[in-house]
Amino acid sequence: MTKSDRANFGSKLGVILASAGSAVGLGNIWRFPFETGNHGGAAFIFIYLGCILFFGIPIMVAEFVIGRRSRSNTAGAYQKLAPGTHWRWVGRMGVLAGFLILSYYSVVAGWTLEYICEAATDSFEGKSAAEFIASFNSFVGNPWRPVIWLIVFLLATHFIIVKGVEKGIEKSSKIMMPILFLLLIILAICSVSLPGAGAGIEFLLKPDFSKVDAGVLLGAMGQAFFSLSLGMGCLCTYASYFRNDTNLPRTALNVAWIDTLVAILAGFIIFPAAFSVGIQPDAGPSLLFITLPNVFQQAFGSLPWLAVLLSILFYILLALAALTSTISMHEVVTAYLHEEFNLSRGKAARLVTGGCIVLGIFCSLSLGVGKEYTLFGLTLFDLFDFVTAKLMLPLGGLFISIFAGWYLDKKVIREEVSNNGTLKLGIYHIIAFLLKYICPLGIGIIFINELGLLK
Numbered sequence: 001m002t003k004s005d006r007a008n009f010g011s012k013l014g015v016i017l018a019s020a021g022s023a024v025g026l027g028n029i030w031r032f033p034f035e036t037g038n039h040g041g042a043a044f045i046f047i048y049l050g051c052i053l054f055f056g057i058p059i060m061v062a063e064f065v066i067g068r069r070s071r072s073n074t075a076g077a078y079q080k081l082a083p084g085t086h087w088r089w090v091g092r093m094g095v096l097a098g099f100l101i102l103s104y105y106s107v108v109a110g111w112t113l114e115y116i117c118e119a120a121t122d123s124f125e126g127k128s129a130a131e132f133i134a135s136f137n138s139f140v141g142n143p144w145r146p147v148i149w150l151i152v153f154l155l156a157t158h159f160i161i162v163k164g165v166e167k168g169i170e171k172s173s174k175i176m177m178p179i180l181f182l183l184l185i186i187l188a189i190c191s192v193s194l195p196g197a198g199a200g201i202e203f204l205l206k207p208d209f210s211k212v213d214a215g216v217l218l219g220a221m222g223q224a225f226f227s228l229s230l231g232m233g234c235l236c237t238y239a240s241y242f243r244n245d246t247n248l249p250r251t252a253l254n255v256a257w258i259d260t261l262v263a264i265l266a267g268f269i270i271f272p273a274a275f276s277v278g279i280q281p282d283a284g285p286s287l288l289f290i291t292l293p294n295v296f297q298q299a300f301g302s303l304p305w306l307a308v309l310l311s312i313l314f315y316i317l318l319a320l321a322a323l324t325s326t327i328s329m330h331e332v333v334t335a336y337l338h339e340e341f342n343l344s345r346g347k348a349a350r351l352v353t354g355g356c357i358v359l360g361i362f363c364s365l366s367l368g369v370g371k372e373y374t375l376f377g378l379t380l381f382d383l384f385d386f387v388t389a390k391l392m393l394p395l396g397g398l399f400i401s402i403f404a405g406w407y408l409d410k411k412v413i414r415e416e417v418s419n420n421g422t423l424k425l426g427i428y429h430i431i432a433f434l435l436k437y438i439c440p441l442g443i444g445i446i447f448i449n450e451l452g453l454l455k
């Protein structure tokens, strides 16, 4: 790929918005609450925050360093920085992970489009919690509707990747992100003031370590990688478009706190509402979609027009947040195919979109008509989620930290982190220490412990 058909982040704000746009998405608003609910609440969040701090931020800096130093796609990056070694497999594994995540992520992204329509046609009005659950289940079980939305969503992603309207995305993120933020705050306030919401707040804030189950460490670590878009070269690819004066550690810190704040806010929307209307917090992937309509319904029951307006706005913003994430994943795979296999950019993008549609259809059907077909007791959808978020991303993160902490010349990291000596180096020492010792050991121990590798 030549430089000219790649995105280029002109302003400092553009850099942060593009990276934050990749990070903030369904991972925060849909996946974080249901993983938190599956793993017992506050204790999970506590461990999650630790993973962000000790693994997420240093590994994000490492991806930035690798991407900006090499200025190429993620597999090409390792070839440039470590020619003739097997490190390129880390990049290739990342591309595969991106492809798989994009497939099932687009299924959920498609659901947001259905909910825009439902919100717009007033379908939430007068329904009880049980009816919201029933209508979600019948929608997901329908063999056609989710599939059509999935295809629509992937085609929208495709269009943006091919047309290269990053400028538009960048501009719209500038407006969209603050509105999303504001709306999340409003919804959180509404949710915590619902009757009986206290139990949900307690669930979020009071760690009950006795409720912690076996998968909690792996779950929290996987969620940290998923939410920050780490472990598959996504931010590495974005960093290859960064300017030379972009402050890498500061960008990483900004992305991490924006992303974490959105996730926590989502928690404060979902759990108080769930406890208020009696929805189980461990409802799984359906949690967001069965809980949120209750918030609109209950909090704005006396002002139906406001309920409709806010719910439409919310699902549109959610779909756009998902779109800035799917674009970032699509870009990783497209850039790889385009550069490494000499395909035209359009052809590469078509292959990615086509492949994701096929896999996505299977994922979508696995939640409905294909429910009985399971592997290791998981549907295809759940299997994709488990293998990517809990295995491939942390494994990618492990290798990235070893690559940056042990293989890569210290001089390279110091130059990139300090922008060739123009920035102070204080934080460099902390990051270098975390990358060299804490990340490899911590991730390794969690893997060994949770996957029962020792038994």
Ligand code: TRP
Residues within 6 Å of the ligand: 022, 023, 024, 025, 026, 027, 028, 101, 225, 226, 227, 228, 229, 230, 231, 232, 234, 325, 326, 328, 329, 393
């Ligand atoms: N982080 C995004 C979210 O929270 C999803 C995402 C985008 C992602 N790019 C990624 C996840 C790369 C893992 C790897 O919705």
